[in-house]
Amino acid sequence: MTTTAQLPKELRDFYEDPAVPVASGASRSLRQARMLAAALGTGKAHTILDIGCGDGTAAATAAPLLKGHRIVGVDWSQDALKRARAHLTYAIRGELTGEGLPFGTGSADAVLFSEVIEHLVDPDAALDEIRRVLRPGGHLMLSTPNLAAWYNRALLLAGVQPVFSEVSLRAIHGRPGTEVVGHLRLYTARALREFVGAAGFEVVRVEGAPFHGVPRPLRPLDRLACARPSLASILLLHARRT
Numbered sequence: 457m458t459t460t461a462q463l464p465k466e467l468r469d470f471y472e473d474p475a476v477p478v479a480s481g482a483s484r485s486l487r488q489a490r491m492l493a494a495a496l497g498t499g500k501a502h503t504i505l506d507i508g509c510g511d512g513t514a515a516a517t518a519a520p521l522l523k524g525h526r527i528v529g530v531d532w533s534q535d536a537l538k539r540a541r542a543h544l545t546y547a548i549r550g551e552l553t554g555e556g557l558p559f560g561t562g563s564a565d566a567v568l569f570s571e572v573i574e575h576l577v578d579p580d581a582a583l584d585e586i587r588r589v590l591r592p593g594g595h596l597m598l599s600t601p602n603l604a605a606w607y608n609r610a611l612l613l614a615g616v617q618p619v620f621s622e623v624s625l626r627a628i629h630g631r632p633g634t635e636v637v638g639h640l641r642l643y644t645a646r647a648l649r650e651f652v653g654a655a656g657f658e659v660v661r662v663e664g665a666p667f668h669g670v671p672r673p674l675r676p677l678d679r680l681a682c683a684r685p686s687l688a689s690i691l692l693l694h695a696r697r698t
Contacts, residue, residue: 481668482517484570484599484690489518491663491694492566492597496525502565505530505589507557508572512540512547515568527568530557552582559589566595574600574620574639583655590697596657598693599665603642606677606687607670618642619669633669645686648693657695664688 496502502525506515509529519527529540529547540547550557567586573579586596601620602608608618617623617631622639643651649659664682666675667689681687 481666483668484665484692485514485517486521487663487665488568488570488597488599488692489521491692492518492568492595493521495595495597495660495694496522496566498524501525503528503563504566504568505557505559505564506544506568506570507550507552507586508569509540509544509547510536512543514570515540516543518568552576552585553578556585557589561588562591562594564589564594565591566597569596569598571599571601573598574641574643576641579641579651580655583652583657587656587697592697594697596652596693596695596697598648598652598695600643600648600691600693601639601667602645602664602686602688602691603647604644604686605667605689606681607674609687635669643691645691648691652693652695656698658698660694660696662694663692665690665692 504522504525504527506527507530509515509531512529515527515529526546527544529544530550531537531540532549532551534549537547537549548558567590569586573582576582590596603618603620605619611618617629619632620639621631621642622636623629625636625638628634628636645662649662653659662685664685665688666678666682670678670689678689681689685691
């Protein structure tokens with residue numbers, strides 16, 4: 457999760473806090489890894505950048521499905537990188553804006569961009585930098601919470617603040633849940649497709665993934681909703697650099 461796009465100091469301090477959640481669960485990581493493994497195919501080693509790798513647990517979960525490929529964790533937080541190095545062979549400090557990522561143009565075959573874009577002040581600049589480091593035809597695997605998740609539609613009808621949205625970094629106000637996670641941007645499936653397409657990518661497909669924070673009695677319904685990405689908790693987008 458942890459990356460920066462000209463963040464004010466308060467947000468930087470917030471994302472440096474090890475208690476801030478860094479991913480939506482192992483199910484999302486595994487589904488995303490399967491999508492990427494199928495896109496990369498077999499027979500050649502590829503370089504995969506996990507941008508906003510956080511503590512590295514999501515990449516470690518995906519690694520068994522991406523054997524033979526080199527996964528490089530990238531984060532701006534030194535604390536996150538220290539923890540990530542327990543899971544990843546390569547973990548490098550880098551930013552999406554300002555100095556930019558420490559990689560040459562067209563040097564990466566794929567980018568994992570998981571639970572990051574919703575935290576960015578300037579997501580447009582972030583996708584520009586990702587496009588720069590990807591080779592033509594390279595793969596972008598992006599995941600983010602779905603503003604139009606099935607339960608958010610019901611909550612809005614009841615006048616309740618949607619899950620994943622936040623009005624404060626200090627406390628939860630007006631929505632279910634107990635964790636403040638620092639979301640600044642939220643996307644529907646349609647908005648995400650259009651946004652990524654406008655940034656110079658060809659969207660291949662969008663899939664859905666469940667959210668670990670859904671109450672246990674509702675989890676079977678949450679898994680069923682994955683069949684229709686527009687209703688799923690988490691959006692998994694696969695795009696190719698044009």
